[in-house]
Amino acid sequence: MSGKRIIKCPNCGVFNTNRDYCENCNTLISHQKKREIKEAKIKQTRIEAAVYELENPNLAERLKKHPFFLYRIIGWILYSSIMIVSAIGAGLAWFITMVAAG
Template sequence: MAVKRIIKCPNCGVFNTNNDYCSNCNTLISHQKKREKKELAVKKAEIDAAIHKLENPNLAERLKKHPFILYKIIGWILYSAIMVVSAIGAGLAWFIAMVAAG
């Protein structure tokens, strides 16, 4: 036995029975389809962000792979500086947490 769904279109106000789209204005009215569409949009945005991150590395990574040796050296120096600053920051954060913990 099929369940009869009556949904009012938010766009034109026509009542529709067992439809995913409005029979009058063709607006999406199914809540399930709206959720599926939103989930697909979120997944696509996450995939696009991951692809963008892979295709557009940061400056240090680009310089480390550059064919010109001087740029490679600058890239490695920049990368090393970033790592040293990150390690100092992590150590400082740990020290502050230990002092705060008592």
């Protein structure tokens, strides 16, 4: 980074040089830092969602791993139906897009 970055604190009006936080009131004043924090938060949310999905698989996934084979079969049937339904849904979406496009 080069040169001085002078940012006026929106909270107290003090001018700060090369600071992320106001030297007077400690308010976050760096736009760069604000963006970084926001991006980190978004990333964290995505990681949490992925972890949640891993720790809480849906009913079909749980049944597929069930120790009792009959439940595993039900799991696979459920899994297949979900796959077929989403395939039909995707096909329908494609069809509607085609019709709308004329």
